[in-house]
Amino acid sequence: MPEDSGKELTMVTCSAPVNIAVIKYCEYRMILKTTTTVACSRLFQEDRIWLNGKEEDITQPRLQSCLREIRRLARKRRSDGEADVDTAGLSHKVHICSVNNFPTAAGLASSAAGYACLVYTLSRVMGVEGELSVVSRQGSGSACRSMHGGFVQWIMGQQGDGKDSLAQQVEPETHWPELRVLVLVVSAERKPVGSTSGMQTSVETSILLKHRADSVVPARMKEMIEAVHKRDFTAFAELTMKDSNQFHATCLDTYPPIFYLNDVSRCVINLVHRYNRHYRETKVAYTFDAGPNAVIYTLQQNVEEFVQVVKHFFPPETNGGQFLKGLPVAPTTLSEELKQAIGMEPMVKGICYIISTKAGPGPRVVEDPSEHLLGSDGLPKESA
Amino acid sequence: MPEDSGKELTMVTCSAPVNIAVIKYCEYRMILKTTTTVACSRLFQEDRIWLNGKEEDITQPRLQSCLREIRRLARKRRSDGEADVDTAGLSHKVHICSVNNFPTAAGLASSAAGYACLVYTLSRVMGVEGELSVVSRQGSGSACRSMHGGFVQWIMGQQGDGKDSLAQQVEPETHWPELRVLVLVVSAERKPVGSTSGMQTSVETSILLKHRADSVVPARMKEMIEAVHKRDFTAFAELTMKDSNQFHATCLDTYPPIFYLNDVSRCVINLVHRYNRHYRETKVAYTFDAGPNAVIYTLQQNVEEFVQVVKHFFPPETNGGQFLKGLPVAPTTLSEELKQAIGMEPMVKGICYIISTKAGPGPRVVEDPSEHLLGSDGLPKESA
Numbered sequence: 223m224p225e226d227s228g229k230e231l232t233m234v235t236c237s238a239p240v241n242i243a244v245i246k247y248c249e250y251r252m253i254l255k256t257t258t259t260v261a262c263s264r265l266f267q268e269d270r271i272w273l274n275g276k277e278e279d280i281t282q283p284r285l286q287s288c289l290r291e292i293r294r295l296a297r298k299r300r301s302d303g304e305a306d307v308d309t310a311g312l313s314h315k316v317h318i319c320s321v322n323n324f325p326t327a328a329g330l331a332s333s334a335a336g337y338a339c340l341v342y343t344l345s346r347v348m349g350v351e352g353e354l355s356v357v358s359r360q361g362s363g364s365a366c367r368s369m370h371g372g373f374v375q376w377i378m379g380q381q382g383d384g385k386d387s388l389a390q391q392v393e394p395e396t397h398w399p400e401l402r403v404l405v406l407v408v409s410a411e412r413k414p415v416g417s418t419s420g421m422q423t424s425v426e427t428s429i430l431l432k433h434r435a436d437s438v439v440p441a442r443m444k445e446m447i448e449a450v451h452k453r454d455f456t457a458f459a460e461l462t463m464k465d466s467n468q469f470h471a472t473c474l475d476t477y478p479p480i481f482y483l484n485d486v487s488r489c490v491i492n493l494v495h496r497y498n499r500h501y502r503e504t505k506v507a508y509t510f511d512a513g514p515n516a517v518i519y520t521l522q523q524n525v526e527e528f529v530q531v532v533k534h535f536f537p538p539e540t541n542g543g544q545f546l547k548g549l550p551v552a553p554t555t556l557s558e559e560l561k562q563a564i565g566m567e568p569m570v571k572g573i574c575y576i577i578s579t580k581a582g583p584g585p586r587v588v589e590d591p592s593e594h595l596l597g598s599d600g601l602p603k604e605s606a
Numbered sequence: 607m608p609e610d611s612g613k614e615l616t617m618v619t620c621s622a623p624v625n626i627a628v629i630k631y632c633e634y635r636m637i638l639k640t641t642t643t644v645a646c647s648r649l650f651q652e653d654r655i656w657l658n659g660k661e662e663d664i665t666q667p668r669l670q671s672c673l674r675e676i677r678r679l680a681r682k683r684r685s686d687g688e689a690d691v692d693t694a695g696l697s698h699k700v701h702i703c704s705v706n707n708f709p710t711a712a713g714l715a716s717s718a719a720g721y722a723c724l725v726y727t728l729s730r731v732m733g734v735e736g737e738l739s740v741v742s743r744q745g746s747g748s749a750c751r752s753m754h755g756g757f758v759q760w761i762m763g764q765q766g767d768g769k770d771s772l773a774q775q776v777e778p779e780t781h782w783p784e785l786r787v788l789v790l791v792v793s794a795e796r797k798p799v800g801s802t803s804g805m806q807t808s809v810e811t812s813i814l815l816k817h818r819a820d821s822v823v824p825a826r827m828k829e830m831i832e833a834v835h836k837r838d839f840t841a842f843a844e845l846t847m848k849d850s851n852q853f854h855a856t857c858l859d860t861y862p863p864i865f866y867l868n869d870v871s872r873c874v875i876n877l878v879h880r881y882n883r884h885y886r887e888t889k890v891a892y893t894f895d896a897g898p899n900a901v902i903y904t905l906q907q908n909v910e911e912f913v914q915v916v917k918h919f920f921p922p923e924t925n926g927g928q929f930l931k932g933l934p935v936a937p938t939t940l941s942e943e944l945k946q947a948i949g950m951e952p953m954v955k956g957i958c959y960i961i962s963t964k965a966g967p968g969p970r971v972v973e974d975p976s977e978h979l980l981g982s983d984g985l986p987k988e989s990a
Contacts, residue, residue, distance in 0.1 A: 430856075477848055
């Protein structure tokens with residue numbers, strides 16, 4: 223239920239998880255997240271939005287689509303005579319404030335988490351219930367995946383307008399607690415090609431993408447779901463790596479070609495293959511979305527060593543303490559044998575920092591009012 | 607006819623062109639070349655080979671296959687009673703000396719030119735005539751393409767052993783004299799994966815390569831031959847770029863993935879697309895073989911400007927005079943409009959130098975005895 227501050231202001235804060243596609247476009251939620259507060263008040267003059275501390279243009283079409291769709295669903299519920307609908311929010315303007323706990327626009331599907339959180343929070347403010355995947359897709363295609371926690375499958379649907387495209391949970395985040403995630407942040411620079419336009423150009427020009435979509439992805443999706451059900455790390459890891467590579471292959475087959483991987487990304491790929499080859503076992507996997515940052519999957523027992531490997535071959539620029547963010551990882555020492563087996567030249571400053579995380583829940587309401595990002599005046603708090 | 611130096615020593619020197627695949631694996635010969643001298647003498651104790659000034663192991667299997675096959679063909683001609691066979695060479699050991707006028711092993715199909723030249727020179731020394739594509743393929747798959755000049759098509763054949771795989775000339779080097787080639791040498795470092803093992807792993811693991819070979823390449827080959835026949839630069843250029851990108855996409859779809867392009871290669875690709883977009887015309891094309899060096903195709907009238915563009919966006923490390931090798935290119939000035947339209951940050955030292963060249967003839971005998979790479983003692987001259 224929305225918090226009603228003296229009737230003037232209704233405010234809800236929610237968080238939604240980052241998602242990473244392991245078969246590109248069955249999914250995987252992380253505890254990296256977006257937090258969004260939506261307030262509505264009769265005193266607000268207009269709809270406004272602040273992202274990561276900066277006011278942004280509310281009139282952009284995707285935002286407008288999401289707002290319009292949630293308001294339409296709320297009106298429908300009211301006219302259907304559903305109980306519990308907060309009619310106030312319908313005629314009032316909204317203020318939206320959203321922050322990420324990870325760098326934006328560097329290939330971490332930030333817009334997916336952002337739109338998932340926005341739609342979820344708006345739905346709580348306006349009393350809309352039910353399947354919201356379809357609405358969140360108005361904002362970002364992959365946002366529907368951030369509407370659930372754990373392992374999620376995105377079912378594309380048959381309709382041309384994508385209205386039957388939605389996300390289903392394959393397993394909750396508690397299914398495979400040993401599975402860990404490391405995000406190797408290569409560059410926080412904005413990526414040169416927005417991923418939507420990129421994907422559209424790929425659909426239009428890549429012959430290989432069509433073959434991949436028709437003949438490769440359906441079988442891989444089945445294998446991936448089975449690997450997740452069985453917690454078969456080897457199968458999960460190899461499929462994840464092959465599918466990441468094939469996705470980036472279709473980007474290269476686009477005309478003009480799209481590049482998301484850079485020389486650091488390629489070093490990370492080589493490092494993972496050499497590490498696995500040394501152990502004659504697939505202990506670590508990588509995947510890359512629309513950017514150079516690597517998302518690494520490994521099991522709990524390998525996290526400490528692999529983080530140390532990354533530190534060794536990508537020595538941090540300055541303070542090693544700041545190099546690791548998120549869940550704590552204890553330092554360890556590497557055998558000379560392992561270092562020699564990998565045998566790469568260390569690349570100073572190649573990786574800015576590592577975010578250590580794991581599978582997390584889907585969107586949820588943040589109950590502590592002190593975590594609202596907007597103040598009682600409806601404007602962002604200083605820290606937001 | 608081989609030059610017979612007092613009967614003790616028989617020596618022949620030949621050159622063979624570098625080839626660049628425009629549909630990966632219709633071909634294109636360049637005036638970049640390998641020169642090889644073969645001498646045979648009853649005084650030689652054993653077969654020996656010097657490559658680019660350094661003695662190499664003659665026992666490697668590919669070299670041995672070529673030597674064995676040429677000797678077998680020579681014996682067959684002798685036993686068939688063919689005239690003109692130099693029987694001396696058959697029982698004598700050979701000394702082989704070979705040099706390239708371009709950097710080795712940086713993705714310029716140097717082994718193709720090398721084996722083409724070796725097989726051609728051995729055939730002249732031993733009096734073997736006829737189709738030598740099949741023999742040169744024992745050394746390097748793509749060597750058969752360097753057995754002809756101009757534009758060449760490699761016909762894969764039906765037999766499992768590849769013995770019916772050969773190269774045919776589509777058009778001679780005189781067909782399209784306006785077509786110019788610029789090799790942008792990114793790095794003379796040895797490539798991390800030899801291209802044969804790379805291709806083998808791709809055949810075994812890349813799903814996209816199979817689709818490309820079955821469904822994409824045959825149609826593109828037809829289109830490319832038509833573009834060359836008609837001298838249609840736009841069609842030639844776009845097919846060349848798309849096919850280069852698709853080849854590298856299948857390398858990335860290999861498991862583990864193979865990378866030949868690096869960040870400099872990608873900057874060159876972006877530069878070409880931005881240049882073409884500025885003119886709203888496909889004036890320049892790129893292709894990359896198994897390495898980071900770019901091979902640029904353009905018409906004569908665009909060479910000066912494009913070379914200046916490369917100089918501007920990849921400023922030479924030191925002496926600009928040494929930056930351009932091969933056919934001379936006059937300096938020019940660039941409009942501010944063009945520089946702004948490209949709008950890339952200049953990348954100092956990204957490109958070591960440019961080789962300016964064009965289509966050249968196939969293998970031929972070098973008639974001037976002063977160009978022999980071996981001295982009258984059968985050992986490499988100091989300059990070789």
